[in-house]
Amino acid sequence: MIEKINLKEIEKKAWTSTFEDGITDIGIGLILVVSTICQMFDDVRFYLYALFIVPALFITAAKKYITTPRIGLVKFSRERNKKRYMLFLVMTTAIVFLLILTTKGLLQKLPMTPLIVGSIVFIICSSIAYFLNFNRMYIYAVLFTLSFALNEITIANTGVIASGAYAWLISAIILIVIGFVYLVRFLKKYPLPVKEVSDVSHN
Amino acid sequence: MSSSKNAPSEDLQSIAGIDRLIHEPARLMIMAYLYVVESADFLFLMHQTGLTHGNLSSHMSKLEAAGYIEVVKEFVTKKPHTMLRLTDKGRTAFRAYRQSMMQVLDDLSDK
Numbered sequence: 001m002i003e004k005i006n007l008k009e010i011e012k013k014a015w016t017s018t019f020e021d022g023i024t025d026i027g028i029g030l031i032l033v034v035s036t037i038c039q040m041f042d043d044v045r046f047y048l049y050a051l052f053i054v055p056a057l058f059i060t061a062a063k064k065y066i067t068t069p070r071i072g073l074v075k076f077s078r079e080r081n082k083k084r085y086m087l088f089l090v091m092t093t094a095i096v097f098l099l100i101l102t103t104k105g106l107l108q109k110l111p112m113t114p115l116i117v118g119s120i121v122f123i124i125c126s127s128i129a130y131f132l133n134f135n136r137m138y139i140y141a142v143l144f145t146l147s148f149a150l151n152e153i154t155i156a157n158t159g160v161i162a163s164g165a166y167a168w169l170i171s172a173i174i175l176i177v178i179g180f181v182y183l184v185r186f187l188k189k190y191p192l193p194v195k196e197v198s199d200v201s202h203n
Numbered sequence: 204m205s206s207s208k209n210a211p212s213e214d215l216q217s218i219a220g221i222d223r224l225i226h227e228p229a230r231l232m233i234m235a236y237l238y239v240v241e242s243a244d245f246l247f248l249m250h251q252t253g254l255t256h257g258n259l260s261s262h263m264s265k266l267e268a269a270g271y272i273e274v275v276k277e278f279v280t281k282k283p284h285t286m287l288r289l290t291d292k293g294r295t296a297f298r299a300y301r302q303s304m305m306q307v308l309d310d311l312s313d314k
Contacts, residue, residue, distance in 0.1 A: 072247030
């Protein structure tokens with residue numbers, strides 16, 4: 001066994017295999033679709049927030065009924081869970097910071113507000129990519145930041161909040177298409193096992 | 204006298220310490236995957252290692268018989284699921300194997 005076996009790479013390969021299904025991409029795309037709907041119907045936005053349950057249900061159900069029966073089940077080490085907690089901490093801090101700025105009205109007083117909020121969006125997305133080793137998310141981070149900028153510019157030019165919603169919709173469509181491409185490749189690569197292999201009856 | 208004649212030279216003593224059970228490539232792969240995760244099911248290991256069902260089963264049986272891995276029944280979304288994980292003995296054996304291999308490769312170095 002002269003060939004070098006890198007345990008970190010093995011763990012990373014096992015971890016990233018859980019993103020091969022494109023479900024996360026489609027799920028994030030659906031979140032953006034719901035965001036678009038909320039922005040388009042701004043006056044009833046509060047009631048539409050309930051729609052965010054749709055992407056959550058989709059991801060949970062798809063992982064359960066599409067991914068797990070095909071690639072199996074794995075529980076990762078504590079080290080991997082630490083990274084998840086770190087991500088949770090970074091995201092919570094960023095969202096709380098954003099909420100404080102919004103609720104205290106500080107956001108309107110600050111110069112270059114879109115730039116500040118855009119940077120926060122970028123930091124959140126890049127953190128997801130970094131802590132989850134989900135490399136496609138770096139590209140999505142740029143995409144979301146551009147969508148955010150486009151959204152803000154459109155609203156500033158038209159004065160209508162709903163007018164900028166299409167910017168999110170473009171990102172959503174791109175993500176859903178990428179997700180479906182990954183999903184189709186995943187389904188071809190991992191067909192449903194004919195034999196019941198989840199049970200170890202190896203005697 | 205004969206035993207001292209057959210004994211490996213002192214320079215290569217480390218080779219004798221290699222765990223043959225782990226040294227087999229397929230089992231080494233299985234051990235490496237189970238070492239880096241908490242537990243995994245049979246299907247996941249099959250895909251990751253590229254082994255066939257029969258091959259994986261046979262290697263699993265050997266590792267299980269040696270007490271290196273254990274089969275755990277867990278409930279995943281209310282359904283029983285068979286998960287495989289390294290035992291403490293297995294983890295220690297894998298660490299010792301890595302150590303021995305590093306020593307062997309170091310001893311075989313031509314530098």
